[in-house]
Amino acid sequence: MSGAARSAAANHFRGALARWPKDPLRPECQLQDILAKRLEKGKLAPVTAGAKQEQADIKQANALYSLLEDRYKNKVCAFWHLQGTCAEANLAQYRPAAKIFEPQSNPTYYKDLVKELEEAPTRSWLQRLGKRLSGIVRMG
Known part of the structure; x- marks a missing residue:
């Protein structure tokens, strides 16, 4: 991957940070500010053995989006919907x-x-x- 891919990962990351909700309990310490500083340094994610920095950055940005969009909850809903069964009844078993x-x-x-x-x-x-x-x- 090139610098263009790295720039794409950074833009992807900035988009997620722009949508991230503010923390009203600690207004002086926001997740967006901390991650933006990390973005300025150039490394979004630590590199693991055998992986390239650009790939690690894209994975990190995708993880941020998955938390932002609550994909895990939506995957459960989609699974039951594909099964053709009542989603509410099946999701009820996972509710405490x-x-x-x-x-x-x-x-x-x-x-x-x-x-x-x-x-x-x-x-x-x-x-x-x-x-x-x-x-x-x-x-x-």
Whole structure:
């Protein structure tokens, strides 16, 4: 492969990074920024024995797209669709039971966790400090 193939891999990688969602919990540390720095250095992926850098870069970009598009979930749906069976019925067997999301020791644990993750990015520094201190007092 040539420099053109390498450039194609870099463009492919940039396209995936442009579509990647922002992390509201850590706005100062985004995956896009870290991978863009890696792209500037020229090596997107470490080279394994017998592979060329260009091939490794393209594989890395394709892996990023597969995560972005959730291809693994879609492959399961496509498999059941090709079988001609009801996809919902077959996918239901892979869904975890509802009781897993409501542990007996703390039935609202996961609901509280989601609520906390949604509220955290909008807290002021004083609210964050108060949360941290209340956690320290509780643990102590």
